[in-house]
Amino acid sequence: MRSDLVDHVMTVFGAVVRGLVYSMLALPAILVVASSFTSSDTMSFPPTGLSLRWYKKAFDSEVFMSALWTSTYVAVLVSIIALAIGFAAAFAINRFSFRGKMFLQGLAFSPLIVPAVVLGIGLLQLFAWLDLTQTIYPLLLGHLVLAIPYVVRTVLASLSLHDQMLEQAAMNLRATPVQVIRRITLPLILPGLLSAAIFAFVTSFGNVTVSAFLTYGGNVTLPVQIFTYVNTSYDPVAAAVSTLMIIVTLAVILTVERLIGAERLA
Amino acid sequence: MKQSVLNRRNVSVAVLLAPMVLLLTCFLVVPVLGLLRSSFLPGSEFLAGNGFSLTQYVRFFSDSYYSSVLMETFVDGLIVSVVCLVIGFPTGYSLARLSPSARRWRTMIVILPLTLSLVVVVFGWLIILGRNGLINSLFVRIGVFSSPKTLLFNRVAVTVVLVQQFLPFMILSVMSVVTQIHPVLEQAAANLRANRFATFRRVIVPLAMPGVLVGFNLVFVLSISAFITPRLIGGARVAMLGSLIYERIMSELNWPSGAAMAFVLFVSGLGFTAALNALAGSHLITKGRGNAL
Numbered sequence: 001m002r003s004d005l006v007d008h009v010m011t012v013f014g015a016v017v018r019g020l021v022y023s024m025l026a027l028p029a030i031l032v033v034a035s036s037f038t039s040s041d042t043m044s045f046p047p048t049g050l051s052l053r054w055y056k057k058a059f060d061s062e063v064f065m066s067a068l069w070t071s072t073y074v075a076v077l078v079s080i081i082a083l084a085i086g087f088a089a090a091f092a093i094n095r096f097s098f099r100g101k102m103f104l105q106g107l108a109f110s111p112l113i114v115p116a117v118v119l120g121i122g123l124l125q126l127f128a129w130l131d132l133t134q135t136i137y138p139l140l141l142g143h144l145v146l147a148i149p150y151v152v153r154t155v156l157a158s159l160s161l162h163d164q165m166l167e168q169a170a171m172n173l174r175a176t177p178v179q180v181i182r183r184i185t186l187p188l189i190l191p192g193l194l195s196a197a198i199f200a201f202v203t204s205f206g207n208v209t210v211s212a213f214l215t216y217g218g219n220v221t222l223p224v225q226i227f228t229y230v231n232t233s234y235d236p237v238a239a240a241v242s243t244l245m246i247i248v249t250l251a252v253i254l255t256v257e258r259l260i261g262a263e264r265l266a
Numbered sequence: 267m268k269q270s271v272l273n274r275r276n277v278s279v280a281v282l283l284a285p286m287v288l289l290l291t292c293f294l295v296v297p298v299l300g301l302l303r304s305s306f307l308p309g310s311e312f313l314a315g316n317g318f319s320l321t322q323y324v325r326f327f328s329d330s331y332y333s334s335v336l337m338e339t340f341v342d343g344l345i346v347s348v349v350c351l352v353i354g355f356p357t358g359y360s361l362a363r364l365s366p367s368a369r370r371w372r373t374m375i376v377i378l379p380l381t382l383s384l385v386v387v388v389f390g391w392l393i394i395l396g397r398n399g400l401i402n403s404l405f406v407r408i409g410v411f412s413s414p415k416t417l418l419f420n421r422v423a424v425t426v427v428l429v430q431q432f433l434p435f436m437i438l439s440v441m442s443v444v445t446q447i448h449p450v451l452e453q454a455a456a457n458l459r460a461n462r463f464a465t466f467r468r469v470i471v472p473l474a475m476p477g478v479l480v481g482f483n484l485v486f487v488l489s490i491s492a493f494i495t496p497r498l499i500g501g502a503r504v505a506m507l508g509s510l511i512y513e514r515i516m517s518e519l520n521w522p523s524g525a526a527m528a529f530v531l532f533v534s535g536l537g538f539t540a541a542l543n544a545l546a547g548s549h550l551i552t553k554g555r556g557n558a559l
Contacts, residue, residue, distance in 0.1 A: 007462045014356040021357045021437075024430050026375050028390020029382060031400060035393055044398035085285040092282035096275065104283060107290055112484075114298060115491030115535065117511050118528045122297025125304060125312065125521065141293045148286060206383035208494055212512070223383040230389055230498060234396075242386040249382045253374060 029246050036239035043234050054240040064241050067225035074136065074221065075204040078143045082200040083193060085144070086151030091181075093152075094159040108152040111145050119145065120213030127214075138214040139221065146207060147200035154199055158192025158260070159185075191259040198259075202252050206245070298532075305525035312521035322526030332510075336530065339507040340538070342421065343490040346428045350436040350485045351478065353429075358440025358477075359470070363449070380434040388498050391427045392418070395499070419501040427499050428489050435488070436481035443477025444470070479546055483539040490535050507531050 031045060039049030058064050086108075092098075093105055111119070119142065127138040166188070170180045186193070208223035215224060222245065230238050305322055307315040326332045361369055361376070379387050394400045395417040402414040417423060447470065455465040471478075493508030500506070507527065514524035 004461075010462050010466070014360060017353050017356045018360055021353055021433065022372065022375050025379050025433065027394065028387050028430070029378060030390075031393045032386060032390045042398070043393065043396065045393050045396075045400045045403060085289060088282040089286035092279050096279045098276070098279050104287070108286060110290065111294060113487065113536070114294065115487060115508075115528070115532055117491050117493060117508050118298060118301065118532045119294065121511070121515055121521075121524060121528055122301040123293065124515075125525075126293070126297045126300055129300070141289070144289060145294050148290065152286075202381045206381060206386075208383055208385050209491075212494070213516070223385045226383075226385045226389065227494060227498070230385065230392070234392070238389060239393075242389050245383055245386050249378065253377055253381060257370070257374065 032239055032242045033246060036236060036243040038236050038239075041235070043236055043239065054236040057237050058240040058244070061237065063225060064222070064237070067220050067222040068241075068244070070139075070219050071205055071222040074139050074143060075201045077140060078147050078204040079197040079200040082144050082147035082151045083197040086148055086196060086200075087155050087193065089148075090152045090155035090159060094156055109149045112149050116209030120210040123210070124213045136219075139211060142210050142214050143204040143207060146210060147203045150199040150203055151196040154192055154196035155189070158189040158195075161192075162188045195256045195260050198252050198256050202249060206249065301525045302529060304522050305529050307522040310520040310522060312525075315522065322522050323530070325523070326526055326530060332527075335505045335507055335510060336534070338421075338505070339490050339531075340534070342425060342428070342506065343486045345425055346432065346489040347436075347482050347486045349425075349429045350433050351482060354433050354436030354481065355440050355474075355478070358437040358481075359444050359474075361437065361441045362444035376434045376437050379431065380438075384431065384494055385498075387431055388427065388495055391423075391430070391499060395423055418499060419503045421500065421504050424496055424500040424504050424506070427495050428492060431492075431495065432485040432488050435484045439477045439481030439484070440474060441477075443474050443480075447473045475546065479543060483542070486539060487535050491531060 035043060035045055035047045036054055037050050037052070038044070038047035039051035039053060040047070089104070089108060093101060093108075123138055123142045124133070127133050127135075132138065167180050167184050170184050171177075175183070206223060207221070208227055211221045211224045212227060220228070222241065226238055226241055226245075304312045304315075306318050306320065308317050308319040308321045309315050357376075361372055364372070392399070396402070397414050397416065399417070401417060402411065405411040406414060451469055451473075452465055455469050460468065490506075491508050492506065493512045496504055496506040496509040497512070500509070508531070511524050511527045511531065514520050514527060518524075
């Protein structure tokens with residue numbers, strides 16, 4: 001009897017918590033989208049009227065559009081370079097046995113344990129010292145460092161999941177290692193590779209905690225621009241721009257979900 | 267012959283790993299070490315500065331304001347991690363036990379705030395908590411508030427927003443470890459007349475501990491180093507170490523002081539998680555033995 005009660009309490013508690021959690025996780029994004037279509041001059045919820053005026057204002061805004069361009073440019077470069085570097089490392093870690101493997105794996109994931117403030121300031125100082133703060137390199141290299149753990153993890157997961165017998169069969173048929181990688185390994189893990197690149201893209205595209213320190217020559221990324229904008233003013237332009245970011249991110253998640261299934265990302 | 271094959275293998279391993287090692291050494295290890303060096307500069311200049319002293323650290327720890335901010339940052343980080351654990355565990359657990367099709371949209375909801383830029387999420391919270399925001403207009407309409415209240419710019423708001431931001435890390439860590447616990451173990455416990463709570467406490471929790479620890483550490487480190495959320499949600503009234511460092515570097519341009527604060531944050535965070543892991547690890551081993559007997 002008592003155990004029935006405990007079971008019941010746990011079931012109810014779990015259901016309530018889950019309901020709260022899912023709505024809490026989704027709510028901010030939904031509200032941003034909803035308030036971006038307001039026709040009033042100030043941010044308020046529920047939004048009044050329906051218009052696209054804030055989108056027009058966002059697209060006409062020089063600062064937001066150049067920030068969007070910077071973000072996209074950096075994120076595309078980061079996803080290509082991080083994929084190349086991360087794939088090479090993950091391949092070596094997965095397919096070869098060598099001394100210091102655990103150490104290298106730890107190194108690959110170490111960007112996750114360094115607080116963003118520490119990495120941001122450290123990079124800013126390094127590039128100030130190299131006199132390169134007015135270039136795109138601080139942003140590019142900082143984002144590359146951040147993207148490496150995600151790329152290595154995703155590629156490692158897809159490398160260890162697929163059947164290595166196929167590679168051994170190809171080797172037995174006297175294929176060279178390069179042929180094996182190109183004709184067997186790469187096609188098999190292609191979804192994983194694409195997901196890794198996409199993950200690097202979102203990591204770079206959405207980052208604000210490191211980017212906030214790495215503005216160059218007046219050029220900032222879109223999240224940093226939103227941050228500075230929201231810090232001083234509070235109007236629906238920020239909602240319109242944020243909605244653009246939500247659309248990009250959603251599109252990306254849906255693509256990855258199609259490719260490898262969303263839970264494999266996590 | 268064997269020697270040359272071995273050498274070629276070593277060469278290819280080195281070539282494959284070199285770019286990553288180079289990248290992380292030059293742009294992760296070197297910047298962190300450079301920052302460590304700057305934190306020992308006596309003045310407030312870093313490019314022109316030289317010398318070696320503990321001035322910045324002495325100043326930090328002798329000023330009661332900084333120690334109280336450090337304390338509050340840690341307490342806040344702990345609260346955020348514990349709340350994330352309490353509400354993230356049931357969610358992660360249920361996600362792991364769902365059928366793949368039911369899991370799909372739920373996982374997307376969990377992953378969205380994780381991939382979405384932090385500022386966008388914080389901006390969403392400004393709409394929820396703002397003076398003309400969701401909660402105020404809702405509560406005024408149903409008569410809970412007589413007039414809109416200031417819900418932003420306090421520590422509770424910062425804590426709530428941090429919980430929402432970092433909750434996905436906890437949910438996903440718990441989920442990934444629970445998927446590895448075979449449901450048969452729970453059925454066995456049930457057959458032995460354990461109720462759900464006993465099964466949870468004696469079977470699920472010990473087995474899920476590694477995932478819980480990973481999630482807990484991640485959430486804790488992320489929370490104590492947060493600075494975007496404290497600035498936008500907490501404003502000037504809520505001081506957290508992360509926003510203090512941001513201010514020190516970006517507004518006051520006092521590098522050595524900011525660097526020292528960043529290192530206090532980094533090292534104390536690492537120390538705390540290491541202590542926690544050691545504690546949980548030893549507890550787990552003795553407890554695991556007790557349960558097995």
